[in-house]
Amino acid sequence: MFKALTVAAAATIVFGCNNAAKKAAAEAAAEQARQDSIAAVNKKVKETKEKLAMEIMKKLPEEPEFDIVTSMGTITVKLYSKTPKHRDNFAKLALSGFYDGLLFHRVINGFMIQGGDPLTKDPNEVARYGQGGPGYTVPAEFVKEYTHKKGALAAARKGDVANPMKESSGSQFYIVQDEKACAQLDGSYTVYGETINGLDIIDRIAQVATDNRDKPVMDVRIETIKPSGKTAEIARENGWHDIVRIKK
Numbered sequence: 001m002f003k004a005l006t007v008a009a010a011a012t013i014v015f016g017c018n019n020a021a022k023k024a025a026a027e028a029a030a031e032q033a034r035q036d037s038i039a040a041v042n043k044k045v046k047e048t049k050e051k052l053a054m055e056i057m058k059k060l061p062e063e064p065e066f067d068i069v070t071s072m073g074t075i076t077v078k079l080y081s082k083t084p085k086h087r088d089n090f091a092k093l094a095l096s097g098f099y100d101g102l103l104f105h106r107v108i109n110g111f112m113i114q115g116g117d118p119l120t121k122d123p124n125e126v127a128r129y130g131q132g133g134p135g136y137t138v139p140a141e142f143v144k145e146y147t148h149k150k151g152a153l154a155a156a157r158k159g160d161v162a163n164p165m166k167e168s169s170g171s172q173f174y175i176v177q178d179e180k181a182c183a184q185l186d187g188s189y190t191v192y193g194e195t196i197n198g199l200d201i202i203d204r205i206a207q208v209a210t211d212n213r214d215k216p217v218m219d220v221r222i223e224t225i226k227p228s229g230k231t232a233e234i235a236r237e238n239g240w241h242d243i244v245r246i247k248k
Helices: 002-057 084-095 123-128 179-185 199-206 229-237 240-245
Strands: 065-070 073-079 104-108 112-115 152-155 173-176 191-197 222-227
Touching: 002 084, 002 240, 065 084, 065 229, 073 084, 073 199, 084 191, 084 222, 104 199, 112 199, 152 179, 191 199, 222 229, 229 240
Parallel strands: none
Antiparallel strands: 065 073, 065 222, 073 191, 104 112, 112 173, 152 173, 152 191
């Protein structure tokens, strides 16, 4: 009798374990399906926004202006016509909302402020800040007259050893605070715009407290980058608000 009870108990345990394993597997499959669905929706939203942005860009001035709206004030930049690849890439990302909510993750007083890494939306990725991007690079566009003057907008990139062609990050940019300190970068990093309003905001951001990785102790956030002035008028006339209304 005792032996029979023991066998029955063992069978019950095995049955229970199998049920638990099946339940866990089902829950994992359901969660994966949910994540896949979210990813598919996000991909569709991204593609729709980029398509609309590309249509708007056809109508923009040769040197469009954008407001970089930060948690510490607004920096207005003009993009250069002689660096069309960088101009168009920045405009596309800005119009499609790519930069919304990202951080200035690297700030060096007396040098520059850097942002545009999509990883900075996730505090769990802090160890990798500075490594993210949209999945592509932009060919270098060095123009002698475009120098690292105060307020210059330039593209971040990987170092020469890993990146001998000096290709730019697909999304990360920096803004010069001190032109003397940044002059050494002329001809090695693509400058594709300049600040036309908000030099004081650059200084204000550059002076925040940072940790040993040059990351601001208190987040300095890019709330959005949006078209400014005449560029904004043209963008609105050609459907920019259709992009803004699209939610993930």
